[in-house]
Amino acid sequence: MRTVTGPTDHVVVVGAGLSGLAAALHLLGAGRRVTVVERDAGPGGRAGRLELGGYRVDTGPTVLTMPHLADEAFAAVGDSLHRRVELIPLHPAYRALFADGSRLDVHTDGEAMEAEVRRFAGAAEAEGYRRLRRWLERMYRAQMHRFIDTNFDSPFQLLHPDLARLAALGGFGRLDPQIGRFLSDPRLRRVFSFQALYAGVAPARALAAYAVIAYMDTVAGVWFPKGGMHALPRAMADAAADAGGEFRWKAEVTALERTSGRVRAVRLASGERIACDAVVLTPDLPVVHRLLGRAPRRPVPLRHAPSAVVLHAGTDRTWPELAHHTLSFGAAWESTFDELTRTGRVMSDPSLLITRPTTHDPALAPDGRHLHFVLAPCPNTTTGPSAAGWRDLGPRYRDGLLAELERRGLHGFGASVDRELLVTPVDWTAQGHAAGTPFSVSHTFAQTGPFRPRNLVRGYDNVVLAGCGTTPGVGVPTVLVSGKLAAARITGAPRAAGARRRPPVLEGQSR
Secondary structure: OOOOOOOOOEEEEEOOEHHHHHHHHHHHHOOOEEEEEOOOOOOEOOOOEEEEOOEEEEOOOOOEEOHHHHHHHHHOOOOOHHHHOOEEEOOOOEEEEOOOOOEEEEOOOHHHHHHHHHHHHOHHHHHHHHHHHHHHHHHHHHHHHHHHOOOOOOHHHHOOHHHHHHHHOOOOOEHHHHHHOOOOOHHHHHHOOHHHHHHOOOOOOOEHHHHHHHHHHHOOOEEEEOOOOOHHHHHHHHHHHHOOOEEEOOOOEEEEEEEOOEEEEEEEOOOOEEEOOEEEEOOOHHHHHHHHOOOOOOOOOOOEOOEEEEEEEEEOOOOOOOOOEEEEOOOOOHHHHHHHHHHOOOOOOOOEEEEOHHHOOHHHOOOOOEEEEEEEEEOOOOOOOOHHHHHHHHHHHHHHHHHHHHHOOOOOHHHHEEEEEEEOHHHHHHOOOHHHOOOOEOOOHHHOHHHOOOOEOOOOOOEEEOOOOOOOOOOHHHHHHHHHHHHHHHHOOOOOOOOOOOOOOOOOOOO
């Protein structure tokens, strides 16, 4: 594995999101002095926190899987995730509501899910689920340490027996047909393939290798941190500070001071200069490229994932049919992905993720109130309406979204709203996210593994990237891994003993 050259005693990490905090913890654990510079007033990045009239709103991801990856970062400094954060296993992980009125609770316990599938679709589909679960577990084992939790220096690293295992499992076929080998009910197929959208690709076109995301969601377990998702980056920042890390809040990096291929210091908007031996850059790629003074050449331009409209709604009531996480599927499916990724139209029959964090933490809202997070995928600003166009479209889309929720049985939703915040691609663009999407570069084959933007920067001897735009990719688990991989580029430290072992069985998993 290639590492940065020269001294690495003092490392500046730019950005206190999940990837930057993971990098900081791993660097501190390896004995480096670390300064984290963050433009916001506190940690989190995408996983931020907003106070909205007494409601404590998570501004980013709402689903936590694979918490052992976060625990690795805490363990690097002799700390523990479970000492810092109370994790609540979610049962069910999701509730799926379909356009025909049917309902499926998605359990991560194998026996419970098999029984639910049998109730929902019959014995043959339950048997198919058992085989699918075994396949998902094999896909995860074939990929995690060879293709996800690894630093690539060359595409030739793919030439390993694990590549043959992945191919034999069908990993280079298309995701939806592979799921169809096990399940014939189209509703069940959606539950185990919609995760491809996290990777920015329609299930019909996504590599079957991305079934690893379905493994994380439907087999490994889903958790909720007490206090909301923001509790995770807050705890990571506290652990890093206790381990000797220095944090500079409300400090925006505007330039890198470079001499002979090395960054010698970062310069802040205030004019202050922070000297360093190495730098980890975690902002979105456009910001990184601006700081570096150039973007790397690629044979074809980067393609970005679809974006999302998010409605944060504090309400004076809730609805019993909602679980902590509820997937509300429209009747349409393939056509919605065409709208998102090809034609650039907002979904005519949307599938929605509705999260109610007050299910497990009522303290996130005022007494007697409830907090709902409604996410509707939408085209990014390259494929669909521009950021400027969303200024006019946003309010109309919000009204249509409320009407759709009412049509789907959440009667009185609009009238119940006490406080609200609508986030559209215009807001993502204002935060510096390319193509107006918080989901960064999509996971096409040409933007995956060794073909994804590298975390080492050509022409710079001591700069490393972390975050969802670089390896291994988008999502809370992979972003945490990206921070660890970035730290390893600086320290050259081997993986911790036991890191290659299969993750421990946690509550919510079947043995």
